[in-house]
Amino acid sequence: MAEAVGSPRRTVGPNKRLADAIRDVKNAAADRQDVVVELREASRTRLELLAAELAPVFEDVPADVDLFDFTVSSGLQPRLWIDSVSHVAMGRDRRTYRFVRDTRIGRVVLAESAATAPVVDQVTRYVAERLVERERLMEGGAEPAAARGARAAVAEAAGPIRQRADGSWPAFSTALCLVLAGAIGGFLVTAALLWERISGLFG
Secondary structure, eight states, rough: OOOOOOOOOOHHHHHHHHHHHHHHHHHHHHHHHHHHHHHHHHHHHHHHHHHHHHHHHHHHOOTTTEEEEEEOOSSSSSSEEEEETTTEEETTTSSSSSEEEEEEEEEHHHHHHESHHHHHHHHHHHHHHHHHHHHHHHSSSSHHHHHHHHHHHHHHHHHHHHHHHHHHHHHHHHHHHHHHHHHHHHHHHHHHHHHHHHHHHHH
């Protein structure tokens, strides 16, 4: 039987191809997401194992010291935070531990190793250095870097003022004395001349 004139054509073929393509894209995205999640979980697991090795060090820190965090954070890149400026994260290969610290000149790598022992040693030393620094500050035997910088800036700014006070004021007083001496001399000369004229009128 001939197809009726004006009847709509079926487009099953193209729609099916598009649906298959959408399904493939979704499957690929899900696979990539699974890989990302697996890598993130693997990094977090390794950092938790490192934190377990560092647990005795963390427990020895006095309870009244609030310098450290000692927590494993979540996110796209899990990190074992030591304090607010230093942390341990996994490298791009997801096997290398990188202990870094943020400074004014940028990020500094304090330790990097695929084994946990060197990183544990460096973190332990870093914690000890921070505790000794805090003890010195509490005893007044050391001055914070910020305070030293501020004191140096104040001294530098006060230097020119002190120099002006030491050098400019004597010069000003000397000039003032010379002006006063000249004025007094001129007054005496003028008085002497006027006195001679007045004496001549009455003489």
